[in-house]
Amino acid sequence: GAPMPAARARGGKEHHYNMSKYDAWLNAAGLVINSALGGEKIETPCRVGVKCFFADARARDVDNVQKAAQDALVRCGALKNDSWKIIRSLAPSGVNLDAELDCANPRLEIYIETL
Numbered sequence: 001g002a003p004m005p006a007a008r009a010r011g012g013k014e015h016h017y018n019m020s021k022y023d024a025w026l027n028a029a030g031l032v033i034n035s036a037l038g039g040e041k042i043e044t045p046c047r048v049g050v051k052c053f054f055a056d057a058r059a060r061d062v063d064n065v066q067k068a069a070q071d072a073l074v075r076c077g078a079l080k081n082d083s084w085k086i087i088r089s090l091a092p093s094g095v096n097l098d099a100e101l102d103c104a105n106p107r108l109e110i111y112i113e114t115l
Contacts, residue, residue, distance in 0.1 A: 025068070030076025033110070043080045045115040047089040048073070052099040055106035062099045066090065069110050078112075088115060 050069045052062055070082040080086055090097065 022068075026072050026075050029069075029072035029108070030078075033072060033076050033078050037078055041077060041080070042086070042112065042114060045086060045088045046079075047111075047113045047115065048087050049090060049111040049113075050097055051109040051111070052097075053102035053105065053107045053109070054099065055103055057101055060099070062097055065099075065108065066097050069108060073110070073112075 048070065050066045052060075052065050054060065070079070070087065073079040074082050
């Protein structure tokens with residue numbers, strides 16, 4: 001589905017994120033991740049890259065999308081955790097954090113390279 005930024009508090013108590021929407025996105029992303037990995041669990045150091053394809057040209061903080069991808073990888077059990085001991089770098093095979101516009105097919109592509 002469309003890339004979802006990680007939930008972050010902004011402006012103190014005046015602004016709130018819809019955590020249930022973020023949780024639903026994490027669960028849906030986890031199903032896709034587990035299917036793509038065939039249930040494989042990565043417990044060794046790796047590099048993780050994210051490529052975002054947004055549905056519109058609104059300004060976004062793409063590093064929050066990187067964090068959301070890491071949260072999804074951990075939540076579904078694909079990664080043991082997202083500490084530096086597991087995610088050593090955010091740039092496998094030349095992909096770090098990239099963003100493009102794709103109105104017809106918004107999505108998030110996650111690249112994992114084990115070390």
